[in-house]
Amino acid sequence: MEKQNLDWGSLGFGYIKTDKRYVSNFKDGAWDNGTLTDDNTVAISECAGVLQYAQTCFEGLKAYTTKQGKIVTFRPDLNAERMATTCERLEMPVFPKERFIDAVKQVVSANASWVPPYGSGATLYLRPYMFGSSSVIGVKPAEEYQFRLFGTPVGPYFKGGAHPITVRISDLDRAAPHGTGDIKAGLNYAMSLHNIVDAHKNGFDENMYLDPQTHTYIEETGGANILFVTKDNKLVTPKSNSILPSITRRSLVDVAKKYLGIEVEERKIHKDELPDFVECGLCGTAAVISPIGKIVDHGKEICLPSGMNDFGPVLKKVYETLTGIQMGLIEAPEGWIYEIC
Ligand code: PLP
Ligand code: COI
Numbered sequence: 001m002e003k004q005n006l007d008w009g010s011l012g013f014g015y016i017k018t019d020k021r022y023v024s025n026f027k028d029g030a031w032d033n034g035t036l037t038d039d040n041t042v043a044i045s046e047c048a049g050v051l052q053y054a055q056t057c058f059e060g061l062k063a064y065t066t067k068q069g070k071i072v073t074f075r076p077d078l079n080a081e082r083m084a085t086t087c088e089r090l091e092m093p094v095f096p097k098e099r100f101i102d103a104v105k106q107v108v109s110a111n112a113s114w115v116p117p118y119g120s121g122a123t124l125y126l127r128p129y130m131f132g133s134s135s136v137i138g139v140k141p142a143e144e145y146q147f148r149l150f151g152t153p154v155g156p157y158f159k160g161g162a163h164p165i166t167v168r169i170s171d172l173d174r175a176a177p178h179g180t181g182d183i184k185a186g187l188n189y190a191m192s193l194h195n196i197v198d199a200h201k202n203g204f205d206e207n208m209y210l211d212p213q214t215h216t217y218i219e220e221t222g223g224a225n226i227l228f229v230t231k232d233n234k235l236v237t238p239k240s241n242s243i244l245p246s247i248t249r250r251s252l253v254d255v256a257k258k259y260l261g262i263e264v265e266e267r268k269i270h271k272d273e274l275p276d277f278v279e280c281g282l283c284g285t286a287a288v289i290s291p292i293g294k295i296v297d298h299g300k301e302i303c304l305p306s307g308m309n310d311f312g313p314v315l316k317k318v319y320e321t322l323t324g325i326q327m328g329l330i331e332a333p334e335g336w337i338y339e340i341c
Contacts (some may be wrong), residue, residue, distance in 0.1 A: 004019040004113050004153075008120035009255045011155035013286060018124075020110035021150035025133070026093050031147070034103065036110055040150065049132025049142030057086040058129035058187040060285045061247075063108045063151065065118040066328025071340045073126070073283065074326050076104045078247045083128065086183040091141035092130055093230065100128065101338070103149045108340045111151050118327065121161070125154040125286065129186075157223075157286040158205060164240055164293030164308050165282075167203035167221065170195060172173040173212040181212075181219075181242030192222040206282065208295060211240060218269045224284035226292075228277040229314040234263045236277070248322070254333065255321045264316065271297065278305045279312030281319075286288060289319040 006016075017040050024034030049055040059079040064072055080100035087094045095103075104126060105295065108115065116122035128149040132142030158165055172195045175181025180188055194208070199207050211217040218238050220226055225246040228236045235256045237249060256262040280292040293308035294301055306312030311319060324330035325337070 001112050003117060006116075006153065008116045008122045008153070009155075011122045011153055012159065013118070013125075013154045013157045014152070016152050018111040018114045018151050018153070020107060021148060022107050024095070024099070024103070024147045026145040027143075031093070031095065031099070034099065034147075036106055042146070044133045044146075045135045047137055049134065049136045052136060053132075053139060054185075054187045054190065055090060055092065055132035055142055056129065057083065057092065057184055058127060058186060059083050059184060061104070061126050061128075062285055062326075063115050063124040063126060063293040064326050065115055067118055068328050068338035069118065070328065071108060071112060071115050071273060072326070072328070073104055073108065073338045073340060075247055075336055076101050076338055077335075079128065082245065082247070083130070084186060086185060087130065089180065090185055092132065093145055095130065095147045103128065103147075105340050107149050107151055111329075112341060114151060114153050115190070116153050122153055122155045124151045126151050136237050140320075141215065154286075156290075157284075157288075158290050158304070159245055162291065162311060164291040164304075164306070164310070166203070166296065167206045167208045167292055167294065168199060168202070168204040169297040170199075170207035172207075172208050172210050174207075175212055175219075175242040177211075177213040177242065179212070179242065181240075182244060184244060189222070196222055200271055203257050204296065212242060218271060218274070220246075223288040224282035224290070227252065227281050227283055227289070227315065227318075228269065229279035229312060230276065231278055233314055234265055235314065235318070236265045236267065236269060238269050240265045240268070246284055248288070249284055251336070252283055252289070252318050252322055255325070256318050258333070259321050259330075260317055262318070274302050279315050280304050280306075280316045281311070288323065289315055291315060310337075
């Protein structure tokens, strides 16, 4: 199969229209059979639930070309499960797991020419999402929904790839105590837009959020979980019920323990501990692991000893092991890799 004529190595994290996307509609209490379509536009009522009351959620995963030339995806079952949890919380119908995985397979196969080649540093980012499509004017859930899934080839989430970024401790919150921080609701991201624009205006790459109840413990950023490394090479990651349960973070924790013998602590992390860490990074599907070189806490600069040029050694090792598993260089744990074609 001939690949698209793109400069794969120069891709940023943006939208490029690919050939086919999957659509299924929920009406009268049931999902239809679903289909692939060329049409990348959506036509809905001016009064649709998504437009009036933000009844929408999404997922993110990637398709990779392995060293062996196969196209694979990584743990799509966990994205299906997390989307089900999100839908239940937002009073939306669950799109069944087997159908979610089948939709991933259909979209990736139909867009195989858009899956970046092995070694290019790029991947096909997949975006499953769902929204309330029927009219609602009183505040209540919609009765009809649309599930869609498209792919777009992407490069690194942060310009500069593995170059360390600078983050600031945020005064604003992305989530409320007992709110929706642990699900992938579109509204969480709308909440973070003003703050990310303001962070960029002030020279920061991202916001590091604190727990919304006490503003004391480290939570996550707008689109990724956080990893720290201690002086004695332990991996530490925040535990909180207002952060998204990142599939990348859960996988990295397993990889660190089982492949690399690294001790891992998942616990509350007080912001006063920040100067004690020797490495820090963001992790997520889009970000993979992006090293953090500097954290700014209201003018006070905390410079990670790993510096502003590269990964520190521990995060580099876990990064290389996870991406090695995804690219077919290292044997994957049972059930992590779904071969598509
Ligand atoms: N945290 C937030 C708020 C996110 O949006 C994401 C991205 O999906 C993550 C963490 C990372 O999750 P995952 O590793 O499942 O992509
Ligand atoms: C992802 O990593 O898949 C995300 O959803 C993060 C961001 C692009 C919102």
